[in-house]
Amino acid sequence: MSTDLLIPTVLVIPLSWGVISLLLRSRWNPSFALLGIVIQAVAVIALSAWIYREGSQSYGLAGWEIPLGIELVASGLSVTLLALTALIALICALYALFYLRSYPRQQSYFWPLFWFLLTALNGIWLAADLFNLYVGLELLTLAAVGLVALNADKSSLEAGLRYLYFALFGSLLYLLGVALLYGGYGTLALTLLPDLLAPDLLTLLALACITLGLLMKTAIFPFHFWLPPAHGGALAPVSALLSALVVKASFYIIAVIWLSSYDALAIELFWTPQALGFLGACAIAYGSWRAFHSQHIKMLVAWSTVAQLGYLMLFFPLAFGTAEHAASLAWQGTLLHLLAHGFAKAAMFLSVGTLVLAIGSTSIKDLAGISRQVPMSLFAFGLSAVSLMGLPPSGGFNAKWLMLQSALSSEQWWWVVVILAGGLATAAYIFRVFSVSFETHKDTDFKATHPMLDVTALLLASIAIALGFFSMVPLALMELVGFQWLGGEQ
Amino acid sequence: MDTNLAYALLGAVLFALSFVAFFTLSHLLKRLMAFNIMGSGCFLILVGLPQSHHGVDPVPQALVLTGIVVAVSATALALILIRRFWIEGGGACLPEHQSSSEQES
Numbered sequence: 168m169s170t171d172l173l174i175p176t177v178l179v180i181p182l183s184w185g186v187i188s189l190l191l192r193s194r195w196n197p198s199f200a201l202l203g204i205v206i207q208a209v210a211v212i213a214l215s216a217w218i219y220r221e222g223s224q225s226y227g228l229a230g231w232e233i234p235l236g237i238e239l240v241a242s243g244l245s246v247t248l249l250a251l252t253a254l255i256a257l258i259c260a261l262y263a264l265f266y267l268r269s270y271p272r273q274q275s276y277f278w279p280l281f282w283f284l285l286t287a288l289n290g291i292w293l294a295a296d297l298f299n300l301y302v303g304l305e306l307l308t309l310a311a312v313g314l315v316a317l318n319a320d321k322s323s324l325e326a327g328l329r330y331l332y333f334a335l336f337g338s339l340l341y342l343l344g345v346a347l348l349y350g351g352y353g354t355l356a357l358t359l360l361p362d363l364l365a366p367d368l369l370t371l372l373a374l375a376c377i378t379l380g381l382l383m384k385t386a387i388f389p390f391h392f393w394l395p396p397a398h399g400g401a402l403a404p405v406s407a408l409l410s411a412l413v414v415k416a417s418f419y420i421i422a423v424i425w426l427s428s429y430d431a432l433a434i435e436l437f438w439t440p441q442a443l444g445f446l447g448a449c450a451i452a453y454g455s456w457r458a459f460h461s462q463h464i465k466m467l468v469a470w471s472t473v474a475q476l477g478y479l480m481l482f483f484p485l486a487f488g489t490a491e492h493a494a495s496l497a498w499q500g501t502l503l504h505l506l507a508h509g510f511a512k513a514a515m516f517l518s519v520g521t522l523v524l525a526i527g528s529t530s531i532k533d534l535a536g537i538s539r540q541v542p543m544s545l546f547a548f549g550l551s552a553v554s555l556m557g558l559p560p561s562g563g564f565n566a567k568w569l570m571l572q573s574a575l576s577s578e579q580w581w582w583v584v585v586i587l588a589g590g591l592a593t594a595a596y597i598f599r600v601f602s603v604s605f606e607t608h609k610d611t612d613f614k615a616t617h618p619m620l621d622v623t624a625l626l627l628a629s630i631a632i633a634l635g636f637f638s639m640v641p642l643a644l645m646e647l648v649g650f651q652w653l654g655g656e657q
Numbered sequence: 658m659d660t661n662l663a664y665a666l667l668g669a670v671l672f673a674l675s676f677v678a679f680f681t682l683s684h685l686l687k688r689l690m691a692f693n694i695m696g697s698g699c700f701l702i703l704v705g706l707p708q709s710h711h712g713v714d715p716v717p718q719a720l721v722l723t724g725i726v727v728a729v730s731a732t733a734l735a736l737i738l739i740r741r742f743w744i745e746g747g748g749a750c751l752p753e754h755q756s757s758s759e760q761e762s
Contacts, residue, residue: 298720298723301724301727302723302727305727305730305731306727308731309730309731309734312734312738313734316738316741319741319745320745321742321745321746321747324738324741324742324745324747325742325747325751325752327738328685328735328738328739328742328751329751331731331734331735331738332685332688332692332735332751335692335731335735336679336692336695339692339695339696339699342696342699342703342724343672343699343702345703346699346702346703346706346717347702347706349703349706349707349716349717349720350665350702350703350705350706350707350709350710351706351710353707353710353711353714
């Protein structure tokens with residue numbers, strides 16, 4: 168087998184697993200899924216190793232080359248994101264193998280949707296043109312909505328429908344932008360567009376549609392309202408996948424498109440990066456405030472996602488219109504935040520899922536006494552919280568440190584205030600959980616949970632912490648081939 | 658004005674009309690239809706605009722074909738969810754639109 172084929176392989180494996188698990192009897196699904204997890208992990212490791220040795224590679228599907236064919240590009244950035252996806256999805260799948268034993272009906276639908284979700288994510292990381300990104304986004308939405316509505320009760324269907332309508336609208340805005348760009352320039356390839364873009368009304372309108380549509384799908388304030396019920400109401404492994412990975416995909420597309428188009432439009436866009444950063448600051452403030460006032464533990468974690476997504480938006484004021492040094496620090500900080508938040512938030516949702524199983528209630532008040540009864544889940548929750556708050560040593564700390572340095576070196580002190588205040592606000596809502604967990608006055612019945620549930624959550628949380636020591640590994644891999652195909656940015 | 662540009666403009670009008678409908682209507686089925694018409698408007702722009710600039714072009718037609726498949730699957734999923742939501746006693750609107758729908762009827 169030639170190494171070229173590794174690129175489509177990471178798409179074909181989850182796709183075929185998704186189709187086959189639709190046909191399998193549900194009792195075969197867990198073991199079949201386990202097999203797929205192992206194979207997918209091997210494929211991603213092999214692909215990453217190859218890219219690390221040889222640099223960025225591309226593959227034209229069915230031998231057709233750009234501009235006619237569909238091209239897949241595996242760069243340092245995309246294999247880093249592929250590895251992140253594989254690692255989080257696979258650990259969540261291990262968790263789901265044990266967690267879903269309490270949900271036999273949901274189990275048969277979970278696995279096909281899980282594999283389709285993985286296909287869509289990998290497709291987005293590897294896509295090299297705007298239309299492929301659209302198809303990836305839509306497949307991602309459909310799979311994610313299916314997973315949200317898995318319980319098929321009134322509240323989960325409501326959350327699913329609200330999510331679906333909003334996400335579909337966001338995709339159409341994105342598609343409208345894509346249509347305008349194709350109308351103006353006759354190509355959709357991310358490699359070709361940056362050199363062609365002219366600062367005219369059509370291009371600006373297209374960029375506005377694309378950015379707005381994708382902000383809706385990323386649940387950035389003020390378009391965040393669909394996220395908490397969808398992420399907070401779903402099953403634990405689903406919430407983990409959605410918060411850790413799905414919302415990141417649409418942010419990644421905004422970032423890639425802005426990186427490739429900003430140079431051509433810098434003068435016309437002069438205040439927009441600051442405005443986008445302001446939305447991020449609002450998201451941090453409002454998300455943290457709502458998390459602090461949540462009555463239910465899963466809603467607290469979901470609102471925390473809204474707040475943490477706000478940090479991603481600080482990328483715009485820090486990276487656009489600033490000096491090269493500050494911009495590159497901002498890019499590294501944002502990507503590290505994306506990785507660290509992915510691991511930490513997945514760990515947090517998994518540990519909270521175990522807690523909820525153990526105490527049989529989602530109310531924060533009922534958490535009294537968990538520090539004695541289910542210490543391991545609480546420990547995993549705490550470890551992931553360290554990274555979310557940005558305490559050293561953790562991936563979250565390094566990410567915020569890089570962003571702070573970027574803000575200082577571009578002399579935008581107001582973003583320094585936002586980054587620091589956001590960390591304090593995170594600490595405030597996290598310590599609410601801890602203050603209740605050490606109370607002992609109540610006697611609740613605790614159900615025993617499978618130890619693997621704690622092991623997987625702990626594993627993810629430790630990766631988030633370990634990123635604090637090994638941040639250079641993903642950053643080096645991303646720098647490796649970086650943005651050759653994005654018009655030489657960075 | 659050539660035909661292709663007229664198609665693109667028609668698409669823009671459709672998009673704008675269904676945009677308004679999508680946010681003002683409350684019935685889930687009506688909003689789903691608005692979404693479908695919005696999609697058609699998008700497809701008209703996707704085919705019309707490039708052809709009016711660069712002449713006949715097969716690529717947007719292939720893109721629209723893919724887009725239609727995506728829209729059909731999204732519609733199917735939405736229909737299933739709406740039906741189940743109705744069966745579970747959720748009614749035909751999301752709660753945030755419920756009061757306005759009562760005024761309508």
